[in-house]
Structures are given as C-alpha cells and as structure tokens.
Amino acid sequence: MKTVHIEVIHEGEHCIPCVYMALVVAEVAPDYGDALTWEKVIITKKEGALRFDELAQKRGGLPPVPSIYIDGELVFDMTPGPEILREVLDRMMQT
Numbered sequence: 001m002k003t004v005h006i007e008v009i010h011e012g013e014h015c016i017p018c019v020y021m022a023l024v025v026a027e028v029a030p031d032y033g034d035a036l037t038w039e040k041v042i043i044t045k046k047e048g049a050l051r052f053d054e055l056a057q058k059r060g061g062l063p064p065v066p067s068i069y070i071d072g073e074l075v076f077d078m079t080p081g082p083e084i085l086r087e088v089l090d091r092m093m094q095t
Helices: 016-035 046-059 082-094
Strands: 004-010 036-042 067-070 073-076
Touching (some): 004 082, 016 036, 067 082, 073 082
Antiparallel strands (some): 067 073
16 A cells, blocks of 8 residues: 655634644544655745745645645645545555
C-alpha cells in the first residue's frame, strides 16, 4: 500500500468550512495508520502562507480555501463526506 500525505488548506478556526474539512480528514485518518499523514496548512501563519504560495505557483492561481491536496495535487475544493474521502484514498493507495 502506497503512503499518502494530505494537506488541508485552512484559513483558521474562524473559518467554519475549513474546520469541517479538517474534521472529515481527522475522522478518516486513523483508519489508515502509518499509510496516511496529514496536516492543516494554515494560510494566516508564515509557514502555511509559504506553502500556500508554493501551491499557487504550481497551480497558476490561488488554491481554493478550504481545499484538500493529496500528495501535492488538488483533489477536493468542497468538503467530501468521510466515505467519499475513503474511496479516493483507497484508490490512490492502490496505484
């Protein structure tokens, strides 16, 4: 099984859609153990802003906030349900 890394593009705890997106990832992540790592890219903090800029350069435009990047690729620009996230992760880990 391939290991994947999820980044949740997150504005901060005041952003309710960002909070919900992170909660879905947090709910699903334990199912994958060491095969999945994840983090919030908080764009209002320096480190997060730098990563946001890297993603924007790669994309040729600003990433949606919130969004889910998996292994550096935009996968969700709207909050998926846990089952949909699991389906995508299962598919990605098989390849």
